[in-house]
Amino acid sequence: MIRLFLVAFLTGTMTLASAAAQSEELNAAVDAYLKEDYSHIDVIARYAEDGEPEAIAILGQAYLYGFGIEADQLLGIALLEQAASLGERSSTVHLGRVFEFGLEGIPANPETAAKWYVEAARGGDTRSAPAALKRLPRDIVIAAGGAAWAREAGAARPVSIEPLEEKVVIVPSPASALLGTSSPPPPLRMNDGTPFPIFADTKLSAAGDAAASCFVVLKPEIERQKLALEDLMKLDGFGASEAGGSRHSELAETDRKLAAMRDALKASEAVLGDPKRNGNLTAEDVRLALIVHSEALGSRPQTGPAASLCAARLVPLIGESAGWTDGR
Structure with missing residues (x-):
């Protein structure tokens, strides 16, 4: 009905609804x-x-x-x-996230995501949409009319997060209400004392939440690094560079980072897909938890792990977690 x-x-x-209070x-x-x-x-x-x-x-x-x-x-x-x-600005941002990260049955589409994020930014969103537009490839953002919010050429991500000066009211999604928190949870602590921040404390195991946070961070970052690698390969005269030259070193370093991030992404996917390690959750529960982590990445990206931390420390953390209790 x-x-x-x-x-x-x-x-x-x-x-149209009246402008009176709800x-x-x-x-x-x-x-x-x-x-x-x-x-x-x-x-x-x-x-x-x-x-x-x-x-x-x-x-x-x-x-x-x-x-x-x-x-x-x-x-x-x-x-x-x-x-x-x-x-309804949160819907515009939400549509951007759906198409940025994709859902089961809805493939990721960065061009459509950029379109919605640009609309949200133009509509007055000062945090989630601009941060998301800096995650997306620069050329796609510019094509969507978002040149004002595109990251600088060659920059992998925003250098800093500006403090929020205006009050922003965010309507939480059902996924956030059921599985996540509006503020970041305490970081996980590795055996050597290294803190490992996570975006949300969901029904996933501790290792599962670390894997989920890294999954939503690594997916777009890997695409950025691939573009950076392609840009380096296209540079005039690159083929004639000496093995010790700066361009060769930059290419080798970018390739190394990309390989490490791919390994971490595979590790995160393995944990999330294994009920014995993800907290005994179904595929649907894991999908919902990923929504919470991706939403947190969009609204407070500085509170979770950077791609570099995931690349360097996620695999060791997963190994250590075999001996953890789930008391975090």
């Missing part, structure tokens, strides 16, 4: 939903019918991930796009 109604709603004329009824329904009480989904759908952007956004996430309702990814994306068109 709800799905049929929403399909008709999406193709019809939508009445109804307490809707707030209560959203709060219940985020606590895994889906009995008020009809209330959220009713407010979506009235054109309330937050209700449309929550319903879109529900369909996208199958929270409390039969999953329908196409409808979920359509609802999120509709919420974004009404100025």
Whole structure:
């Protein structure tokens, strides 16, 4: 009933919600939903019918991930796009993340991700979208109209994180509410005392959360390093460089970093795919945990591991974790 109604709603004329404060009824329904009480989904759908952007956004996430309702990814994306068109900024950022990292059934598409992130940045997002645009390849960001937020040529990632001067209200996704935290958890501690920060403390094992944090960091970073390697190979005169030349050394170092990151990514995938090491979770639970880690990377990238730490320390951490209890 709800799905049929929403399909008709999406193709019809939508009445814009008034600018008055949100109804307490809707707030209560959203709060219940985020606590895994889906009995008020009809209330959220009713407010979506009235054109309330937050209700449309929550319903879109529900369909996208199958929270409390039969999953329908196409409808979920359509609802999120509709919420974004009404100025619901978190939906615009969320769409960027969906297409940046991909979901089961939705392949990653950096061009589409850049488009949504640029729209979010233009709409006033000062943290998540600009940080994400600096993760994406520079040429893709510029093609999407985001030259103002593209990373500098040759830069692997932002040099620093500027302090947030304005108050930003972030509506948590159901995945964040169920599996993650709004602030970073304490870092894991390796046997030699090295701290290993993670983005979120989810249902995954300690090693699983480390693997998840590294997975979401390494995937885009490997693509960046591949582009850097290709750029070095294209430099005029590179073939004539001496073995000890600066370009040759830079190429060798980039290739070494790329190989180490690929090894760490394979290790993270092995842990996440093994119930004996990931906390005895199903593939769906692992997918949800990865959503939380990727969202945290987008909103607070400085609180998790850098790609270099993952490349150097994830494999030893996984080895050590065989003797850990899961008390973190």
